[in-house]
Every structure is written in C-alpha cells, then in structure tokens.
Amino acid sequence: MTEHKVEFFPHQREITVEEGETLIRAAMEAGVHINASCGGEGVCGKCRVLIEEGEVEGGITEKLSQEDVDKGYRLACQSKVISDLKVRVPIESEIDAGVLNRLSTPRKTAKIREINLDDWKEKGLFIPPVEKKYLELPPPSNDDNVADVSRIVQNLRNTHGEHRLEFDLSVIRKIPDILREADFNVTVNIARPVRAEGKNRVINIEPGDTTDHNYAIAIDIGTTTIYGQMVDLISGKVLAQYGDFNAQMSYGEDIITRIVYAEKNGPEVLHKKVTETINGVIEKIAKRSKVDLDQVSTITLAGNTTMTQLFLKINPRYIRRSPFVPAATMYPPFKAADIGLNLPDHVTALVYPQVSSYVGGDIVAGVMGSGMAHEEELTLFMDIGTNAEIVIGNKDWLVCAAGSAGPAFEGGGIKLGMRAAKGAIEDFSIDPITLEPMNLTIGNERPKGICGSGLITIVATLFETGIIDNRGKFNTNLDTPRIRECEDGHEFVLAWKDMTSIDRDVVLTEIDIDNLIRAKGAMYSGCMTLLNEIGLSIRDIDRIIMSGGFGSYIDLEKTMTIGLLPEIDPEKVTFIGNGSLLGARMSGLTNRIRSDVKDTLSRMTNFELSETNSFMDNFMAAMFLPHTDLELFPKLRKRLEERQKNNN
C-alpha cells in the first residue's frame, strides 16, 4: 500500500495516509478542522482547500468557480490523496497559526486487534469445529453391500483416519439419494467434539467436492443492536457483516423493562422478536457474502444473560429479583432450526455461557476474544454497551462486574441516535471561533443521525471548546444560531436541514448529553469501584482492552475527555471492536475456545457493584465531564487551562 505525506497549513500539521484517502479524512485524522456540513458528500461546498504542492484526484465540482479551480482550490471531501501534498486551509476566523496548531489534536486511535489464523495454526490453537472431507467411495456390489452409512464410515476410517463417528438422523435421510446422484463422490461435514473423547458428528453431506466452501455465522445478541458476521472457516475471514436494532426495543429500551414484560407475558414474544431480528441479519449477511446457507456449519451466539435467556425462551424473571439468579450458566449445543432460526437442519447452534445474571455471555465472549485470560499482563477489559461490563485480571485470576449504562453508546435514547451505519456522524470537529462544524459520516453521505463513537467525539469536542460545561449544559452566551432552545433545554444544530438526508436539522440535545454522561459515568465508576474492591488502582493496570459496537475506531483522547476512560498512556489501549461478536467468531473458528471457556468461566469471580457502598458515590462523582475531580484528569486539565488562557 502506497502512503503519502500530507502537510496542512497554516496549522503546520503533518500526517501520513494511505493513497486514495480523502483529504478531509486526512485532515480530521491530523486534527485539522475544515468546515464541512454535509458529512463529506460534496454538496455543502464548504471544505475548500488550496493544493499548494502535489496532486489530488477529483475535488473539482460546480461548487467551485473556474477561477478557484485554476488557482488550485479543491473540495477536500472529494479529493483523493495520490501524492505527497502541501494543503492550505482557508481560515475565516482571526486566529494565528501557533494557536491553530495547539488547538488541533491528531486523533489517537486505539490499536485494533484482529484474529490471526496463521498464528493460531502455528501455536496449535486452530481446531476447526467443523471440517469437510471429500470421499470417493466404491459403489456397492453384491459382494460389498454394507449400509450406505457403513460405507462412508469405512472410507472415513481407512482413508482419512476418522474414528468415533456418529451420524445425525437428518444426514442419514439424505445419504442414500445423494450418494447415488453423485456417483458416490461426496463431501461430509464432521463436527468435532470439544472434549477429545467425544464423538465426531457427521452433520451434513453434499454431492461432489465442496471442501472449499465451509462457513460459520457469529452473532452478538445485544440489548440494543444485533450484529452478525459470515465467517469463511477456511481463510478465517469475515465475508460480510450486518447489524440491526434488536426488534425487542419496542418492548423497552433496557433489560429491566424487557424482563418485566417477560414476567407478565412469558418469554415467547420477546423470543420471537429477537429471533426475527437474527433471521434478518442472517439473511443479509448470506446475501452480501453470496454464501449458500446450506454450506453454513455452525452458528455461535453471544449475549448478556437476559438476552441469552430470552433467545432460548427461558423466562428471565428471577434475574431481576434479589438474589439475582440466572437459569443456567452453560447451555448444551442444539439444532439452530429448533429455536426458530432460518437455518438448515444440520446447523448446530452454540451459545456462550454466562457468569451471573449481570455478567453474561457477551462479556465472556469478549474475554475469550481479548485473550486476556491467557496472558501475564494485568488487563482491564471494558465492554462499552448498554450494560457497562468490566473484567479485570490476567491468566491467574479474573474479576468481573456489570452495571446498566443505558443504550447511549449504541445510539439508543439519543434524539437522532442511530447505529454505526451509512449517514451516521462518526467524526466531528468544530471551529472554536465561528462554531462551524466538520461532520464526517459513515459512507460520506449527508448526515442522518449520530452513532456512538460520533456522540463521544461531539460531546468531547463541545466540552473542550467550552460550548458545553462540565454538566453538559450549553453556553447560551455564545453568538451562534446553532445553539437554540428546544423542548427540554437547549440543543446544538450539527447540520442544517438542507444539508441532511432526513429533511430536518440533525441536532444534539442536552438530554442526549445527559444520557451519554450517565452511560460513561456508569462505565467509569464501575471500573473504579471494581479496582477499589480488589485493592488496586488504575496505575496497576498494564493495558486496557475496549470492546464495543460503535464503529470501527474510537478516538482515545476523546474518551478520556468525557471521562469514559481514565487518563492512561494511549499505547496501553487496544480496541477489539464488538468483543462479543469477536468471541463468537473465534468460537466458530476453533474448538480451542470452546474447551477453554469452561475453565475461564470457573475463574471469573463476580462482584455485585450495587452491593458495594462506594459504587453510588463513585457514580455520582462521575456524572460530570470528565469527573467532579479534575485532578484525576491532569492532561485534560492542562489543556483546558491553556485554552482558557488563549481565549482570554
């Protein structure tokens, strides 16, 4: 991949980006603000920049006069980097280059960790849960008229060294005809047992050689959103991904209201709703990946305890009542079709086990996905979702806790909140003088709403520029039409109606900010309370692993600015994306995970945050941006002080 150096003036900021990246995203990454209302679609025409050296591809539209074009002006959002560049950004406000440089903070993205199949193979950790074997069988004759299944067993034993085989009834039904249609050349799917002494189950048979088509589905059953991936079991690659809001949302946004509903009406309706959403996700990823569902071998699902019980049609009523008892922690594998999933009869469903009523399979999957349970380093694992779930530990011990954060991180409970999908504002910057925003959306489309990562970035930016105070309230003294009164307090117009795709302004309200503060407060105070309970401080932590469904990256400095993360060396932070989905995918790829998970589970000690005296105090203290005690965020304090000086 070719890379190019881009220098921005007058900021004197320099950044290296991959060839083909748009100039506006390069600017955002460098921390350089360029006015941009339309999300990067090229319609607002505000992101005019002057190319002083080097060349870009595109960037010339009717928004620019011929004169401007001749001078070297381009629209940053439409220009692709194809050489080293020097770019000048027209600054409307009265601000000097030194200040601009200080104001612009390059994005500190968390390292992203991904599955490395070759590495697994090297370490002997790659034990595919389902393998395909191609058989060329001798046809039966009068001298050799053993049963069809026996013929397959003999060949698997003699040619492939397979033993302890068991055939599913649904496969036996298909065998006689398929053998004869395919001239006795067939492929069988063998599901491996988790324990070495278990049976190898033949779960499917196909005519001909299909050994290069073997897929698994991974699903994260979130309270707010459900994500699915189609995984190629041969390359380990994700072929398609899709997410959708959990259709249970119409029965309540949080877990408690869903439990109350199930208690009153039984678990059936909510079971049906979540199954419908999962089926929709499956349909979408199958279509996108062009995978025939007949060639899917397994589906692995991870969700919190309530989501898991509702999916399995087990009433979660006792989860809500002291002493908070879940039905089970482990579930046996079962036929996916039996639970209502639109998958062929041979597909086995695996559900991630739970620790307790409030530390569920999603977090166990995240822990498995993070690998923290096998490493020396003391790790703080945070799953940033509707439930604030926290695990601390290493290969020797693990403690965990969970609380409710609400759906804000996933765009839930936010006036114009949305999933991380096309049109969602995912990145944001603001001109501290003109208060003109720079909105970057997923897919560079006109803004439609705000996703979780966008919300964090917007709130952090508004706070750091003094547009909102540490309680999340707008500074109404500012002279801008973008801050205005609304039903419940004030709101900020991120994009005017004519620049959005929803025929109305995209706004951020004080209620939205409140919800985010409550969510990050729950997360932060959970971490602090748990650390405190085990007698450690954040300084003892070697690394933080963040997990969450909000987009593909997260700006670490912004998460520290709002007080979601404590201030820690960004190098110590890794982002694994949707950890629940990652763990589910890993289980689909190797049985090693399934055999490890029981051991890991037994080492996870659960703390009930609500039973510790300090939790409420910690929570209340964290209900500010970034926190009541600014001493805990010394770098931010320094930045705030410096800007204060500049403003004066």
Add this chain to the structure above:
Amino acid sequence: MTEHKVEFFPHQREITVEEGETLIRAAMEAGVHINASCGGEGVCGKCRVLIEEGEVEGGITEKLSQEDVDKGYRLACQSKVISDLKVRVPIESEIDAGVLNRLSTPRKTAKIREINLDDWKEKGLFIPPVEKKYLELPPPSNDDNVADVSRIVQNLRNTHGEHRLEFDLSVIRKIPDILREADFNVTVNIARPVRAEGKNRVINIEPGDTTDHNYAIAIDIGTTTIYGQMVDLISGKVLAQYGDFNAQMSYGEDIITRIVYAEKNGPEVLHKKVTETINGVIEKIAKRSKVDLDQVSTITLAGNTTMTQLFLKINPRYIRRSPFVPAATMYPPFKAADIGLNLPDHVTALVYPQVSSYVGGDIVAGVMGSGMAHEEELTLFMDIGTNAEIVIGNKDWLVCAAGSAGPAFEGGGIKLGMRAAKGAIEDFSIDPITLEPMNLTIGNERPKGICGSGLITIVATLFETGIIDNRGKFNTNLDTPRIRECEDGHEFVLAWKDMTSIDRDVVLTEIDIDNLIRAKGAMYSGCMTLLNEIGLSIRDIDRIIMSGGFGSYIDLEKTMTIGLLPEIDPEKVTFIGNGSLLGARMSGLTNRIRSDVKDTLSRMTNFELSETNSFMDNFMAAMFLPHTDLELFPKLRKRLEERQKNNN
C-alpha cells in the same frame, strides 16, 4: 398358587391345573376334546360334562335342565376348578376309551422366558438408562446466588456423587419456575450414557419426590402389527400392552409393495401412517396403565429395516434393488417428539440397529432379548412373523438370514384372520367322528376370527385328523355341512353364524391354508438352507428359541405337525413371545443391552437366502404338510400311520 388334579373319563387323561382355571381349558390342555362352538362364552351349551368327584364353581346355566344339574352335569366352559376332580365327558361318537386316549394329545407348550430383574441386578447387568434423583436444595440467598442449574449440579455432585452432567434446553426452560413452585425440592431424571465416559443428561425435572414413578415404552414396529408395552422401570414389570394393525397395511400387505409406494411417493405418507399407529398404541397403553406420559423417560423401538427406515422418514427404495443396501445400520438417539410421536419433549427415542436390508432391528432385538449371543449353547432363533428371520449361533458366532413369509402368522391375508385379541380362536380341537369343533377364544368370547396361533393349531388338527390332505385341500368325501364350496375352492365352518359375534360364519378357507403353508414353508426352508450353508444339521442345535407376536403360548406339537418347526425334543424349545418387543423392553430397562448390541451386531454374519441355490428347492419341498419328505418327521409319520390303522 393352589393346584388341583383333574381326571377326564373315558379318556383316562389326567392334568394338574391352577385353581380357578375353567374346566374346558383344562380339557384342552389335557388334549381332551369337548364340543364347544361358542368360544367358551357359555351360549352354545354343548360342553356338558359330568362332575363325578370333587367340586367346581359355577357351570350351571339355563342351558342345563334341573334334572341334569341334579345329576352333576355342568357346562365345562363356565366351571372353575376349585378341588381335585373326576370329570366324565359324554362321547357322542362310537369310539372306545383306548382310542380316545391315543387320539388326545396333551398340549406341549414351549417354555416361556421372561425378564428377571433380580437376576440382572445380581449379575450387575441392571444399568437403568434413566434414573431419578430426589433433591432437597438450599434456596438461593445473596451469599449463594449461583445459577439454578449450577445449584442442581452442586447438589447432584455432593449428595449423589453425580458427574459429567449435561442439561437439555427443554429442562433448563422449566427449572427456574419448578424450583420455586416446589420450594426447591425436586426430582430430576438422569439419562445414562451407553459408554461410561459419556455425559449424564438431565432430561426432566419434576416438583417434589417422584422417584417411584419412572416408565419406559417399548414398541415393536411390525410390518403387519405394531405392539407396545408400558414398562415400570422400578419393578421391571409390564403395566400394559396393546397391539394394532400397522396403518401402512392399506398401502400394501408386504414390505415390497410398501417400498414401491415409498419409491413413487416418498416416505412421508408411510412415515405418517406408522407414526399414527404408534401414537394410538402409546395412548392406549398410557390409559390402560394409568401412567402420565410426562413420567415416561424413554421409548425404544425395534422393527425390520424397511419399517425402521419408513418410521425414520428415510426412503427405503434401495433396499429393494440389488445389491440391497440399507441407509444405515445404527441410528443415533433422538427426541421422540421430533419424529412426530406424541410424547413430551424430554423423551428420548432409541431405535434398534439393523444387520442388513432384510435382517432388521426386530431380529437384533430378538437376539438381544433371547440372550443367545452370550451363551455357550448352539441356538436356532426363529422370528415367526411377516418376515421369516433366522439366527443361528452362540457367544462365539452368529449367522442370520431372512426371507418373506407373508402376514399369515399374524392373521394377515387370512379371510377371517385377526390379531391375538379378544374373540380370536386361539385353541382348537375336533371330534374326529362327528367333526364337531372345540373353539377356545381369547377372553372366552364368541368367535370373531382366527389369530396366528389358532391358525397353526386348526390347520395341524385338520391335517392330523385327515380333514385336509398334505397339500392343504379338504377331504370333500366327509359327510359334514361344515365343509363346503366357496369362491376359491372349499372352506371349513369353525363356528356357525349364530355362535359368532360377527353375524356370519367363522370359516377357514383353502386359500387361508395355502397362505399358512407358504409362510411355514418359507420359515422352515430358511432354517434348513441356513443350517446347510454353515455345514450343520438340525441335530447339532442345542435349543430353539421361537419368537412371534401370536398370542402368549404356542402348541409345539402342532407347529411340528404343520412343518413349521423340525421335529425336536420339545424341552429344547423356548418361546419368548414377541422377541422384538422383548428386546425393546430390555433396552428400556438396562443400558447393558445398548452397550452389548454394537458388539453383537458386528458378530452377525448375514446370508442372502435368495442367492443360495438350495433355497428354492428347500422351499418347494416345504410347501406341504408337513413336508414332501415325511421321513423328516418320524413321530408325526408314526401318529398318522396309527390313526390310519384305527380308521380302517
């Protein structure tokens, strides 16, 4: 049980019977003929006998004049033996006592073998497939809020020494509510693995202590009839039994026509039909035994290969075509409800394995039921049903073969054939002079039809008295209205219309006799061909085990008279009733059978009778009563010669 001696005059026959037995059945057992048209219901009034010494209970009806009663006459069918007796039978025909004695042959019943649970327990063979454990659990508290399943696992481990437990999803669904409804005092059903290292599956949970209610269902899926038993897993006793014609019968009486149907139309319809019949049988035995189906743990089914495949919805098309390949020999356990059986979700279905396309699970079950695979003695096992199935061997080796006998043994293909149910003529004798019959029916009701064992007895008796010849044709020179022409040849009236319950005569036709001869010919010639193939003769056989669904006993001499069995010391013959059902029941009682069956199966060598040159010759030679070569039946020949002398 009190027994009494009954002497019959002028026959000078003596027999010991249990108190309460009817006099007419005592006479039948002693080989003493008493005219009786009405099956023992007391309406024909023909069975007048004189009680010369001792006392009977009952036997006085309006069919007897007061004068007769005063003299000591009683109706034999209505008189119960309550003391030692001397009984005089009025003989209408001119025949002296010596001849009478020679003519009357006491019934030589085969020894009946039954399950002896205490014996199994002593030998360590009793390993219940499903056991119940009663748990008194401590309720959860804040200090002990493990998951409900974990609570059960802990108690099972610590109090009952149970390990390697796995819970079915359907059980987990019930656990939370049942625990709380029952104050945490519950009973769980644990299904044992066949292999010691397998998992112990918790398949059901019930409130309170239900350890004394644990049941299994055994089913024999016959081509013609389906039998079921409700088995008490604690006592080992059969609580109820019921049989019904297989509803597939309307799609063809034999296996081949059913396969042809399935080949054309798919297996679904025949699958549905057999499942319906089984469901009917289950309903009946549940009702009769008053067992709640919720307390049934397993259902074990045995059937021939085609019946098994149709039941499992596997097209049996390739069974019919050379080289006669079945789909599988072994099937995994599965959920009974999944196949359409009206049983609760927790009930596991086990299907007996097959040897080949024509040696099926019914015969494997019979072999397991007979115990022959574990014994030193060289055994000939004959399953007398629609398929003539034969196994020869001992603990070292086993050979088997099968051919088609047709449904005659089960009352199929017989004009007035019926299952062994109330009203079926099951025993028969005839006055050689007057040709007046003695019909005894199941339940002592008016005759309705003829069951398999009755058919054998009637044909044997008619042959031995010269009423039919060795080709099964009636001697039309005899002066009796009971022999008359009918559509296809001649028939014999066993009971006149006014004595039957079907408003028409109960008859036996020459076609019926043909069908029986063909059936017994297939059975006998199969045995002889197989013996011949392995270089043995009938003299090498230490014992014969007969299996078949026709009533609870079988008159051995009669089976030799028609040439179904070779002439062999009756002491060497054991009858195990429906062997397939017995094997299925045994599998339901102890896992020992399930672990043995695989080994037994691997030792069973299959012979294709149709591929041996001698089979057709043997079959043709056996198409007579008893056989072309009377030398093979020396005792019968001697009897026939003696009677010939008496007649002249």
